[in-house]
């Protein structure tokens with residue numbers, strides 16, 4: 001675990017705080033106090049510099065009771081990103097050409113791996129040709145021990161404070177992933193894939209019983225990890241039937257029965273990503289009226305189910321998903337890379353479906369949520385351009401997603417999908433301080449961001465009062481052309497765990 005925070009931490013400066021699908025707050029002079037347990041003690045929205053000490057005093061904080069971080073011009077604080085769908089074990093597959101050896105009991109598969117071969121393959125071929133061989137390597141715990149720390153670091157440093165991780169089917173390697181996340185102090189859900197059919201012989205579980213057994217063992221292991229000083233767990237287990245195609249009826253039945261006995265443990269899976277996948281699913285489950293109905297029949301569709309993709313969900317399925325209270329992880333980069341299609345996020349929102357964003361590495365080619373936000377924006381614009389329907393006032397269907405909506409999806413929307421909206425996704429009293437300190441100053445070294453210093457008179461008083469429009473401008477520069485270099489500090493539950501200035 002990262003170092004414990006032992007005194008009140010106070011942050012003073014500009015803050016971006018999401019509120020709803022249509023609104024966020026840009027607060028240029030905000031004061032946030034974080035208790036030693038990492039929760040937000042209180043927030044003052046607008047405090048002028050000369051009244052800072054007085055404001056702290058009113059909350060009973062005298063000098064020596066707190067550590068003050070005062071932001072520089074061009075810096076701001078915002079909630080950390082929530083990635084509702086990422087395959088940690090697929091990061092080694094990102095954009096590389098390499099010879100890869102996969103060992104199974106009897107033979108060595110030697111194959112040329114390249115990401116998407118220029119984007120030729122769609123989902124099912126991509127899984128067989130590239131992804132399953134990549135994931136099979138995690139049978140080797142040495143490999144897992146070597147690669148997972150770098151993968152988690154990379155995710156944290158790109159500003160993701162909560163991740164919903166898929167691991168491989170291997171129990172021991174998945175325990176290693178959970179250990180690494182715990183050690184680094186990230187908030188996360190970690191699941192090992194359940195998959196007992198329609199997968200290559202070197203990468204498939206031998207039976208439904210063994211699949212369930214190792215799932216239960218992983219849950220026990222993760223629930224046994226030490227908690228934060230306030231008794232909260234940061235790493236949670238999640239039941240992870242890979243997708244319907246890779247699970248027998250027996251496995252889905254057993255997982256559904258087991259899930260019923262542990263209603264607080266969430267479930268993640270894939271749904272309706274690709275036409276061929278949907279066709280195959282409906283052939284395998286002839287009694288189901290739709291893809292969503294397959295999961296529903298097996299008691300796997302409920303308020304804490306996270307459904308990856310949902311590109312081709314029908315109206316009936318959207319209605320069923322809303323009724324069950326499940327959420328969707330919108331994975332726009334992956335949907336482009338695998339030529340899956342463009343999810344109708346606006347329509348999902350109008351139906352009342354909970355929606356968050358997912359990088360879906362390595363279907364998605366970047367573990368950064370910023371990149372995913374930009375892809376979600378592009379997707380919504382393409383859906384809007386192609387739309388022939390009338391635009392209705394006050395709805396999202398077929399419209400471009402604006403900055404407020406994209407910010408919501410990447411933060412509060414994700415929190416809602418993870419059933420953690422009461423803890424994370426925005427700043428308010430008693431929520432966890434899961435936050436990013438962002439800079440658009442020139443010294444970040446990101447030339448794509450026209451930063452705070454650009455064109456500014458160096459003799460200008462640096463603390464001249466900013467307006468909320470200045471802050472909104474900095475925020476948009478970061479949102480649409482920022483990258484890891486702009487993410488200076490990453491906090492989870494009040495503890496500094498990453499970012500460019502972190503020396504962990």
Ligand SMILES: O=c1[nH]c(=O)c2nc[nH]c2[nH]1
Pocket residue numbers: 087123127131242243270273334360363
């Ligand atoms: O984008 C995807 N990535 C995967 O690993 C996967 N497995 C099932 N369906 C999937 N879709």
Ligand SMILES: [Zn+2]
Pocket residue numbers: 085087270308360363
């Ligand atoms: Zn996925």
